[in-house]
Amino acid sequence: GFPVISVDSQRSTDNITIRQGDTAVIRCYVDDKVSKVAWLNRSNIIFAGEDKWSLDPRVELVTQGQLEYSLRIQKVDVFDEGPYTCSIQTKQQPKTSQVYLIIQVPPVIYKVSDDIIVNEGSNVTLTCLASGRPDPSITWRLLNPSAEALDVGEYLEISGIVRSQAGRYECKASNDVSTPDVKYVNVVVNYPPYIKEVRSSETPVGQAGVLHCEASAVPQPEFEWYRDERRLSSSQSVSIQISGSRTLLVVANVTEDDYGNYTCVATNRLGIHNASVFLYKPGTGRDINASGCVCQSFWLLLLSVLSALLKC
Numbered sequence: 010g011f012p013v014i015s016v017d018s019q020r021s022t023d024n025i026t027i028r029q030g031d032t033a034v035i036r037c038y039v040d041d042k043v044s045k046v047a048w049l050n051r052s053n054i055i056f057a058g059e060d061k062w063s064l065d066p067r068v069e070l071v072t073q074g075q076l077e078y079s080l081r082i083q084k085v086d087v088f089d090e091g092p093y094t095c096s097i098q099t100k101q102q103p104k105t106s107q108v109y110l111i112i113q114v115p116p117v118i119y120k121v122s123d124d125i126i127v128n129e130g131s132n133v134t135l136t137c138l139a140s141g142r143p144d145p146s147i148t149w150r151l152l153n154p155s156a157e158a159l160d161v162g163e164y165l166e167i168s169g170i171v172r173s174q175a176g177r178y179e180c181k182a183s184n185d186v187s188t189p190d191v192k193y194v195n196v197v198v199n200y201p202p203y204i205k206e207v208r209s210s211e212t213p214v215g216q217a218g219v220l221h222c223e224a225s226a227v228p229q230p231e232f233e234w235y236r237d238e239r240r241l242s243s244s245q246s247v248s249i250q251i252s253g254s255r256t257l258l259v260v261a262n263v264t265e266d267d268y269g270n271y272t273c274v275a276t277n278r279l280g281i282h283n284a285s286v287f288l289y290k291p292g293t294g295r296d297i298n299a300s301g302c303v304c305q306s307f308w309l310l311l312l313s314v315l316s317a318l319l320k321c
Contacts, residue, residue, distance in 0.1 A: 025109075042100060067083040116186070132168050146161065153176050179192075207221060216262075222284065231276050
C-alpha cells in the first residue's frame, strides 16, 4: 500500500527523492556474464549475491529472472539517506552503479508560543519552530476577517501592539512534501476603558427613567454612576444594572428633582473614563444622545482612583 519509487541503476549515478515512510525500490540489471554481484550502503555490505548481510528487516532483494538484482527498502527514514552501490563483477572487469537516496520529511511544528495576555503598547514576540526536510518555510496570519499574511519566519515581532491586533494568530509550516502543519496562538490585548455611548430618553414625571452607558475595555470594566458629587447605589428609587460592557441606571417614579446630569464612570486596572448623560422631561429640547458629552472632572477621577486603590 505504500508508494514505490524505483530507479534504474544502469547509469553511473542517480539521485532519487522519496518521502519519509514510503517504499523505495532501487533497480539494478545484470547480464548472464556476471559472476558476482552485491549491494552496498557506503562501505557496508547489504547483500552479497543472494546472501543478506544486513539485519534490517525492512530491506529485501527483488529478483525477477536472472537479469534483475534490485533493492527494496520499506518505510524509509532519514537514516536511510545516502549512497547505495550495485557492484557487479564480470569476467572482463568490475562495474558499479551508484544511487544517492534523498529522504524528504513532512513539516512538523515542535514549538509554538503559548497563548498570551499583554497590555496595549507592549512589544510582543511570537515563536514558531518547525522541522522537516527540506527546511519548511514559516508564515503567519492574524485570523481577523481579512486574514492578511504577516511576516515570514520563525519569529513574529509586533512593536507597540494595539487592540486591533488582538486575536488568533496562525503559524503554518510548509515544504511541499505533504500538507502544511498549522498551530495557533491566541493573543489578548488589555486596554483601558473607553465609553462608546451614553443615552437617555424623554421621561415624564411619575414614570421610570432609563440611562444607558456602554464601554469598550479589556478586561471588562467596572461601572459606577454619580449624580453631582454623590455616588449612586441601588435603592428603592434607583436601580443599577450591569451586564458585561453595558450598564443601566433606572430611576423609578421620576420627580422634578431627578432631572439633570448623571455621570457614568468605567474603570479597570489600566485606566478610567467617564461620560455625562441627562435625564430630562419632555419638551426641554435636550439631545437624547449624549455620547459626545464627555467630561473629565478632577474630583470624579480622584474619587475613582482612591476607590480602586482601596480595593487593592
